[in-house]
Amino acid sequence: MAFDAGGAAPLDVGVVPIDRGERVAVATLSAGRAGDVAVLERARIGLDPRLEAPGARIVWQDARAIVPLLLDAGVRLERVRDVRLVHRILVDARGLEREERWAQPLRAEAEGLFSLAPEPEPLDALAAQLAAQEAAIGDDAGLRMLAAAESMGGVLAVELSRQGLPFDRSRHDALLVEALGERPPGAGPAARPRRMEALAAQVRDALGAPTLNPDSPQEVRAALRRAGLDVASTSRWELREHEHPAIAPLIEYKHLARLHTANGWAWAQRWARVDARGRCRLAIEYVPGGVVTGRWATEGSGAMQIARQIRAAVAAEPGMRLVVADAAQLEPRALAAIARDEALADAGRGTDLYQGLVDRGVVDRRELAKVGMLGALYGGTTGQAALVLPRLARAYPRAMAVVEAAARAGERRERVRTWLGRTSPLPPRWRDDERGAQQARAWGRFTRNFVVQGTAAEWALAWMAGVRRAIRDVDGAALVCFLHDEVIVQAPEDRAAEVAEAVRAAAADAGRLLFGRFPIDFPVQTAVVEDWSQAKD
DNA sequence: AATGCACGCCAC
DNA sequence: AAACGTGGCGTGCATT
Incomplete structure (x- = not known):
C-alpha cells in the first residue's frame, strides 16, 4: 500500500518547526498529549530514531512549513498525517469545529528565540488535534483512508512544487514565434507580435474601425453591430454563427491573444527559473x-x-x-465502481470504455458514447447527450441511478459523499419560485458531479x-x-x-x-x- | 491608484 | 442562444 490505509498507528510522532525552521521539535503524540520532546537542528532531524521507526506516522500541522525540512534531512515519509488538510475534510464530514487556530503561525516560532527549551504548547496542541481527528474518524475505514491519502497529497504537492516542470525556453520561444510571429521589441500591451498585429489590422479594415482595440469586448461588439452583425457577446461560439469578413480574422486573433497572454513570453519570464543544478523548470x-x-x-x-x-x-x-x-x-470508471455496476465495469474491461459501449451495442459511435457519458456525469439535458441518455440508463441502470440520486439529493439541499467520504458543502439559500427551482437544479448538477469527480480525485x-x-x-x-x-x-x-x-x-x-x-x-x-x-x- | 467584477478561453 | 461539472487567469472596465 502506498500510504497508511487503516489501523491505529503504533507510534505517532509530531513535528513542529521552531526558530523559523532552523530547528525542529519532535515529540511522541499519545492520548492528546505530547511526550519526550526533543529539539534538533534542521540538518540533524533525521537523527531522531522515532522518525524512522517502523510503522511510525509523522504528524504535522502544515506540510509547507515542515516537509521541506524533513525531505532535506532524508526522512522517508511513508505514513503521515497532515492535520490542516484532514481538518478541512472532517469539518464537513463530521461537523468538527471550524477552528482556524493552526492556520496562525505557531507562537513558538517567536518565543523559541528567547528560550532554550521549546514551548510545549504547539506540540500539545498538535496532539490534541490529532486525538480529535482520530475520534471524528472513528472506525470509518473510508475516512481513514481519505485522511491518509490527503495527507500524502500534502507531501506530494511539496515534492512536485520543489521539482518544477522541466521547461525548454528556446523551444518555447520558437513555438511562440511560429504561432504569433516575431516578438515585438517593446514590451507592454500595445506591442503585439507581428501576426497578431496583422490580424488586428484585418479586423479593423473589415469593420471600418481604424482605432478598434480587438482586446476590448465592448468595442468589438459595438463595431460588429455597426457593421450590421447583431451579436450579444463576442464569444467564439456566437461569432461563428455569422458570415462577415471580420469574423475569421477576429476569431484567429482571439486565439492567438489567448496564447500570448496565458502562455506567452511574459508568462515564461515570470514562471520559468533555473534551479541550483542549472536546470530550467516551471x-x-x-x-x-x-x-x-x-x-x-x-x-x-x-x-x-x-x-x-x-x-x-x-x-x-x-x-x-x-x-x-x-x-x-477515469470518471466513468469511478462511477462504475461506486455503483458496483458490473455491466459498466465490463464495458471498461479493455483500454477504452467508450469503445466498449459501442462494442456492446449500447451506442453506435464512440463519439456518442463519450458525449452521452459526460452528459450523465455533468447533468446534460440537451443535444446529442439527451438522445443517448435513455440508452445508457437502460444498459447501466445501477450507475445512472447513482448519479440521479446524487442530483436529487442536491436539489433537496442534502449533502452527498464521495466514495471515501468527502462531503459536499451545503448550498446557498434559494427561494421557492421558478428562479429557485433553477438554482436547485444547478446545485443538483453540482452534487451529481461531485460524487464522481471527487471519487476520481x-x-x-x-x-x-x-x-x-x-x-x-x-x-x-x-x-x-x-x-x-x-x-x-x-x-x-x-x-x-x-x-x-x-x-x-x-x-x-x-x-x-x-x-x-x-x-x-x-x-x-x-x-x-x-x-x-x-x-x- | 487600488480593488472587484464580467468576460472569455484554457485545462481536466 | 446557450448548455453541461470543477477550476485559473489576463484583460477591460466600473467603482472606490
Missing part, C-alpha cells in the same frame, strides 16, 4: 484539495491549463525521458502515492507534473520503460485499494517521450 505551486471536490488547484502559474500548443516546450533533460501517463476514462491521489513509492528507488526519477488524471515522471532514459510499467501497476493497486475486489480496470495510457507534445491522447 515553478508550480500545487494546492492539494484546492477544489471543493478534492481535486488539486495551482496558484499563480496557471499550470493546470498549459495550452496544448506549447507543450513541446515541456521537454526531458539530457539523458532523461518523460513518462507521460493518463488514466483512460481520490483514486488519483492513491495512484500518485503509489507512483511515488514505486519510483523511490529509481535513481534520478521524479514526479514532475500532476493534472487530475495525468502524471508525468521524468526518468533516466534507460529506466523509463520500467517506470512506465510501475505507473501502470500503481493504477491497478489504487483501484484495489479503493474498491477492493470489485472488478473494475483502471487502464493507464503511458508514453515514453522527449517532450510532452509527443504523448498523444
Whole structure:
C-alpha cells in the first residue's frame, strides 16, 4: 500500500518547526498529549530514531512549513498525517469545529528565540488535534483512508512544487514565434507580435474601425453591430454563427491573444527559473484539495491549463525521458465502481470504455458514447447527450441511478459523499419560485458531479502515492507534473520503460485499494517521450 | 491608484 | 442562444 490505509498507528510522532525552521521539535503524540520532546537542528532531524521507526506516522500541522525540512534531512515519509488538510475534510464530514487556530503561525516560532527549551504548547496542541481527528474518524475505514491519502497529497504537492516542470525556453520561444510571429521589441500591451498585429489590422479594415482595440469586448461588439452583425457577446461560439469578413480574422486573433497572454513570453519570464543544478523548470505551486471536490488547484502559474500548443516546450533533460501517463476514462470508471455496476465495469474491461459501449451495442459511435457519458456525469439535458441518455440508463441502470440520486439529493439541499467520504458543502439559500427551482437544479448538477469527480480525485491521489513509492528507488526519477488524471515522471532514459510499467501497476493497486475486489480496470495510457507534445491522447 | 467584477478561453 | 461539472487567469472596465 502506498500510504497508511487503516489501523491505529503504533507510534505517532509530531513535528513542529521552531526558530523559523532552523530547528525542529519532535515529540511522541499519545492520548492528546505530547511526550519526550526533543529539539534538533534542521540538518540533524533525521537523527531522531522515532522518525524512522517502523510503522511510525509523522504528524504535522502544515506540510509547507515542515516537509521541506524533513525531505532535506532524508526522512522517508511513508505514513503521515497532515492535520490542516484532514481538518478541512472532517469539518464537513463530521461537523468538527471550524477552528482556524493552526492556520496562525505557531507562537513558538517567536518565543523559541528567547528560550532554550521549546514551548510545549504547539506540540500539545498538535496532539490534541490529532486525538480529535482520530475520534471524528472513528472506525470509518473510508475516512481513514481519505485522511491518509490527503495527507500524502500534502507531501506530494511539496515534492512536485520543489521539482518544477522541466521547461525548454528556446523551444518555447520558437513555438511562440511560429504561432504569433516575431516578438515585438517593446514590451507592454500595445506591442503585439507581428501576426497578431496583422490580424488586428484585418479586423479593423473589415469593420471600418481604424482605432478598434480587438482586446476590448465592448468595442468589438459595438463595431460588429455597426457593421450590421447583431451579436450579444463576442464569444467564439456566437461569432461563428455569422458570415462577415471580420469574423475569421477576429476569431484567429482571439486565439492567438489567448496564447500570448496565458502562455506567452511574459508568462515564461515570470514562471520559468533555473534551479541550483542549472536546470530550467516551471515553478508550480500545487494546492492539494484546492477544489471543493478534492481535486488539486495551482496558484499563480496557471499550470493546470498549459495550452496544448506549447507543450513541446515541456521537454526531458539530457539523458532523461518523460513518462507521460493518463488514466483512460477515469470518471466513468469511478462511477462504475461506486455503483458496483458490473455491466459498466465490463464495458471498461479493455483500454477504452467508450469503445466498449459501442462494442456492446449500447451506442453506435464512440463519439456518442463519450458525449452521452459526460452528459450523465455533468447533468446534460440537451443535444446529442439527451438522445443517448435513455440508452445508457437502460444498459447501466445501477450507475445512472447513482448519479440521479446524487442530483436529487442536491436539489433537496442534502449533502452527498464521495466514495471515501468527502462531503459536499451545503448550498446557498434559494427561494421557492421558478428562479429557485433553477438554482436547485444547478446545485443538483453540482452534487451529481461531485460524487464522481471527487471519487476520481481520490483514486488519483492513491495512484500518485503509489507512483511515488514505486519510483523511490529509481535513481534520478521524479514526479514532475500532476493534472487530475495525468502524471508525468521524468526518468533516466534507460529506466523509463520500467517506470512506465510501475505507473501502470500503481493504477491497478489504487483501484484495489479503493474498491477492493470489485472488478473494475483502471487502464493507464503511458508514453515514453522527449517532450510532452509527443504523448498523444 | 487600488480593488472587484464580467468576460472569455484554457485545462481536466 | 446557450448548455453541461470543477477550476485559473489576463484583460477591460466600473467603482472606490
